[in-house]
Amino acid sequence: MRVTDLRIAGPTPIPPAVMQAMQRPMIYHRGATFRGFFKGLLRQLERVHQTDGSVLVLPGTGSAGWEIVLVNTLCPGDRVLAVVAGDFGERWASVAARFGLRVERVEVPWGRAATAEIVGRALAANPDVKAVLYTYNETSTGVANPLPEVGELVRQHGALLLVDGVSAVAGMPLEMDAWGVDLIFSGSQKAWMCPPGLVIVGVGPRAWAASERAGFPRAFWDLSEYRAQAETGDLPSTAPLTLLYALQAACDLIEAEGLEQVFARHRLLAELVRDGATRLGYQLLAEPPYASPTVTALLPPDGLAADTVVRELRERHGIEVNGGQGRLRGKIVRVGHMGWVHEPELHRLLAALEDVSAARREPR
Template sequence: MKKLDYEKLLMIPGPTMVPNTVLTSMANPIIGHRTKQYSELLEDTVEKMKKVFMTKNDTYFITGSGTSAMDMAISNTVDKGDKVLTITNGNFGERFYNIAKVYKADIIRLENEWGDCAKPEQVKEILDENPDIKVVTIIHNETSTGVRNPIEEIGNIVKDYDALYVVDTVSSLGGDYVDVDKFNIDICVTGSQKCIAAPPGMAAISVSEKAWDVINKTETKSFYLDINAYKKRYESKKETPYTPSVTLTYAMNEALELVLNEGLENRFKRHEKLAKATRAGLEAMGIELFAKEGARSVTVTSAKYPEGIKDSEFRGLLADKYGILVAGGQAQVSGKIFRVGHMGMAKEHHILGTLAAIEMAFKELGCDVDSGIDAAKEILKI
């Protein structure tokens, strides 16, 4: 195998750069997963995860991508014909829709324009008209469009109905404000590789009492993702039902420790500041942001390509000449937007370097943009 080039700056919306102490924790020898040692490690990691979720709810880790937790949330609560409201305004909202389809839900699809956020009053209307909705799904931070959905406001509505509130916080948790209990989130799912800044491969899920009541009445439709097996094994032995990723447990424990050491409040402020600086920088360059004002993510910024810029050329130049990876658009906005991730361990200098390189790349491709650096500096110096 050819030597890999590990030197690229990951300004993509995940996986994000992982601190060295987290990376090197995985170079430690393997311990047995049916030992008191592993149980203690797992319990400690779960307790840290609960603090980051801000929840008292049961919390489990899954050896899998973030999508495995999304699947677990739906397959354990939705039976054939059950009414599900999927709030979509991007590719990951679509994913919940597609998962619900596999389990043959009767789906009400509330679709907002890509680039805009969900509207709480629309959710209320649909719930009033359909009191038999069993599950409402939403993405907190729609990674594909750089949009933040108002999950607190919507949670405040859903809590007065029978429906479970299922929220994907894969690309926000640990970077943007999420309080699972205060927001009335029944099932919250997240991944290791975004704002928590651990490597990809582990997902987490929290489950409220209200959710357990539904799960207990739902048919088991998956073996690997049957949440009852996770509950049973964790409650009896503080273990996982199947062999867990031991090294990713090391990494998650260490990464969550770093998140808590920085402090959630500080972390939210840092992400907010980096987002503002990125937006200000791009706008000063004359680049139009994609997500609407008031709907913008604090962990990923989406922007429209200026006329004449080709996605592959721009991102190729940025990667090859300046060593920076940013993301393109997905699905219906493919080729039309680019996305800059500023989550996890992102720092001021990453934003400044990236903004300057974006400017240089656009100029090299014949698009005469202004400099965005001064505008970003104004934000970052505060």
């Protein structure tokens, strides 16, 4: 059966207005038209980040964000606290280790939140760490970690707060300045409703100060180059025009709906999925107060294998969802509900889930 419904945690469906924006012809990327357009886009991105600092756009995906953040703020041998509460936290910690940082891992059971209490204890035990690597929304477990509380704590401590916001930004509240987030990156293919290919990076003043002392070689990922070029509405290399057009159209949609309304819609949709799935006997992997507004991870009822649910949804209903990853492979079903998603699609998903769950039960 042809897949008609993309309910994975990214890439996410593209709204018609964004599709249409991508039809625009190429223009000279160093001309006045582009410069005016790009400056306007950067202002829109700043509003979504709620920051007076800079937001920059680079060609790349979320994984580039892990590297960009590290090489622009730290020196080889620096100690960092890597909060590992799922597969993406795990991967970031491993990238940090590969760069020669001394990584103190804060292990959080997968499905639990990385609370301020946990991070506070780790900081007390490791007072000399230069930075905390924190995943706002752990896509692999469907947990939204309490970034505002952690922001306050890390600021008091004096370490940098470096945040993976890949599956959060534009779908979950973010007040970069008020929460004390020094650097946060996200990927265009998630709540931004665009194709993959852009990494969006918010940079605060403490991160810029750290970048002057940072000791890693950097060239393509040098944020200060992007900042300098952004002054005139430029990018250091040829602008990925089509994706930037898409991002602007997506920002227009977000602003037309209103940021608060966008976040409220995500919360409601997540609740709809949680309620519907738990009524069918599924359990949430996430501790409920921290269940993510953008992705829900479900443990199937006894007798039903997660991979069977994923396969049957695709083969019998044309709905693509994710299975688990890392050590959750084969154990969970993940439903993405971020970006261009509304209630009817999720009612269809729940009806299909009911069908699949009733039709196929087998030993786990």
